[in-house]
Amino acid sequence: AVVGYPVTMDPMLLCFGCIMVLACSAVYIGSVRSLKPNVAIENLSNTDAAMFPVYGSCVLGGLYVAFKLVPEEWLNILLSIWFFGLAAVAVANTTRPMMKKIHPILAGITGLIVSAAYSYTKHWILNNIIGIAFSIGGIEFVTLPSFKVGAIMLSGLFVYDIFWVFGTEVMVSVAKKVNIPVKLLMPRDFFAEKFEFSMLGLGDIVVPGLFVALMIHFDKQLHKNSKAKGAMKRTYFNAVFFAYVMGLVNTIAVMKIFEAAQPALLYLVPWCLFTVMILALVKGDFKKLWNYEVEGEKQEDEELSFKDSILKVIKEEILGQEPPKKKA
16 A cells, blocks of 8 residues: 555545536636626527537537547647647636736736647646636636526437437547547546546536526526625525536446446436426526526627637737727
């Protein structure tokens, strides 16, 4: 036994605990940051939500076929080149609130350094930093426009996850072969000479995270309508966040018992959806919840050409320049 390492302790407990802390932190931070004023939010339509499983299946199936036809190393190089800029922007956006207190450009420099270091080393810690940045950004800047859209999306991806994990080898195969930061990696035994990793896909963070973020906006709307003074009560947000934690615990427990990969959304979706719906029934808010639509959250941005869009990202995320304020 390693000195200082309890023989009776299961090393997988530390592994799963770290994954849970990272995933829950990303969901919490992304949800809270989505409340910030003047955040340019992208709303998903009913069609987008319904087509999510189809889009996901196309990407997943495409990658599976690509790995069959193209050498794994070459394909991962191409994917890494594509993800380099995305990773830099994601890390820059996540760190900007802290870095701008010193100098706005530091966030962009940090993003470029982290992205470059990951591209060179492929270290699992850097992978997780970028993965968390992607997750926080996705939850912060994309919003579900209504409860119904959220329910449609979660229900569709519930079926999607079950099919691709239990029905085929595709998802597990792609997850093991793809070497870009679209999953969290954690050593199964931190004290082993050679690491073997457990993983959690970013979709299992962002998809339920969007629903968790929707509930904090619902709390905000209830507080506004009640005209109550004082701090906003985060009743539904706290409930669904607790449900997300319990869904992860449920996933890990089943995976540990059966020692097989599990579709996390199989457990996360019922926990999140049913918790909110039951709470709404108990509190008499079910009609408000069912008909809830996010209002006044989305900013309409003027259409930009591809060139101008790239310049906008470089200026705001990499160079740290503040976006111009719109005239009243």
